[in-house]
Amino acid sequence: MAFSTPSPSIARALAARDYNEPTPVQAAVLAPETAGRDLLVSAQTGSGKTVAYGLAIAETLLGEAEFFGAAGAPQALIVAPTRELALQVHRELEWLYENARARIVACVGGMDPRRERRLLSDGVHIVVGTPGRLRDHIERGGLDLSALQVAVLDEADEMLDLGFREDLEFILSAAPETRRSLLFSATLPRGIVALAKRYQHDAMRIEVANTQGGHADIEYRAVRIVPKEMEHAVV
Structure with a gap:
């Protein structure tokens, strides 16, 4: 199966990166049966899921159009558990949407919130951020979700493990009920299923097997740490 995208600008971005065959999650x-649907996807990190949902939301935001229109309130929101992952997602979407003239803003903890508010006020198409920082911008009036067409929760199980349930519920409640919701999680524990039932509409459940048993480019080692050295160990 070759990549198929109706937007010429997205097709050019994929060709420039030599994306020829999609990964299983992509x-x-x-x-075709997922078009326009809410999705609950079980997929591992490193499976190509960022490009997967980047292309999925492109169908919602662009359709067959080549370029985005004037930037204003965000049309898409991607929520990630950590600053590092959010910035990585931002970089991936930057190249994927570069030809489509998308304005993409990252809103993450540890960065200057005043600069983020200025960027948001200038108009944006896609926002990528961490739960706490996104909630703060919403509460302060800097992030308007009234025009949101699609929301993505990336590594949702990790966000729940880190205690972001209330922030996620606040963010999703601030978005239009008509939005499309894509939820990606390495595992599907009870809390994730409950979140999906509450905030998704007739979601299609997709499970992608991890055929590699981990990342092919990462070497895994177990290191035994004696109790007195635990404080100084770096994992």
């Missing part, structure tokens, strides 16, 4: 998320 093929599953982009299957």
